[in-house]
Amino acid sequence: xxxxxxxxxxxxxxxxxxxxxxxxxxxxxxxxxxxxxxxxxxxxxxxxxxxxxxxxxxxxxxxxxxxxxxxxxxxxxxxxxx
Amino acid sequence: xxxxxxxxxxxxxxxxxxxxxxxxxxxxxxxxxxxxxxxxxxxxxxxxxxxxxxxxxxxxxxxxxxxxxxxxxxxxxxxxxxxxxxxxxxxxxxxxxxxxxxxxxxxxxxxxxxxxxxxxxxxxxxxxxx
Numbered sequence: 276x277x278x279x280x281x282x283x284x285x286x287x288x289x290x291x292x293x294x295x296x297x298x299x300x301x302x303x304x305x306x307x308x309x310x311x312x313x314x315x316x317x318x319x320x321x322x323x324x325x326x327x328x329x330x331x332x333x334x335x336x337x338x339x340x341x342x343x344x345x346x347x348x349x350x351x352x353x354x355x356x357x
Numbered sequence: 358x359x360x361x362x363x364x365x366x367x368x369x370x371x372x373x374x375x376x377x378x379x380x381x382x383x384x385x386x387x388x389x390x391x392x393x394x395x396x397x398x399x400x401x402x403x404x405x406x407x408x409x410x411x412x413x414x415x416x417x418x419x420x421x422x423x424x425x426x427x428x429x430x431x432x433x434x435x436x437x438x439x440x441x442x443x444x445x446x447x448x449x450x451x452x453x454x455x456x457x458x459x460x461x462x463x464x465x466x467x468x469x470x471x472x473x474x475x476x477x478x479x480x481x482x483x484x485x486x487x
Contacts, residue, residue, distance in 0.1 A: 320441055322420055
């Protein structure tokens with residue numbers, strides 16, 4: 276996880292808004308403090324906690340892997356949004 | 358479904374509580390309860406700077422949870438599970454008292470112990486009479 280760092284919440288919100296425009300993706304809010312990312316091929320949505328001002332790099336890495344696996348965009352395109 | 362900022366979402370939830378339909382339909386509640394994982398939920402956590410960050414393994418899927426304290430981390434795991442299993446907030450709150458995934462006491466103590474940098478814990482179901 277060396278190349279990642281914790282990300283500010285507003286940057287993650289911008290990233291998720293961008294993700295929501297990609298084909299097959301839907302984003303929204305759920306639970307008490309969660310954003311969710313849904314893809315038509317995923318069994319379940321992926322929740323991202325926004326309770327704190329910063330979002331851990333572990334979220335970003337996991338989300339990167341999931342999104343890149345759908346072939347909707349590349350890792351570089353995703354990382355450029357952060 | 359639209360993506361809202363934390364502030365707007367809090368406002369939206371407050372409006373829902375004050376003016377929305379807060380009726381809990383028993384059949385829907387039972388449906389959500391049945392859909393939630395009934396076996397132990399595995400969580401592999403580690404301390405990462407200011408956060409406790411954990412990977413939650415359930416039904417072949419992996420979710421992430423984070424918290425600044427042990428209590429906040431456990432709440433985040435529950436919140437993430439409710440979000441991932443599409444349980445609306447009003448039903449999650451209703452299930453909160455009845456369906457409670459809780460780590461054993463000794464594992465919760467480890468979460469609070471800053472000397473322990475990483476470990477695993479299993480969230481179990483507290484047996485209920487319902």
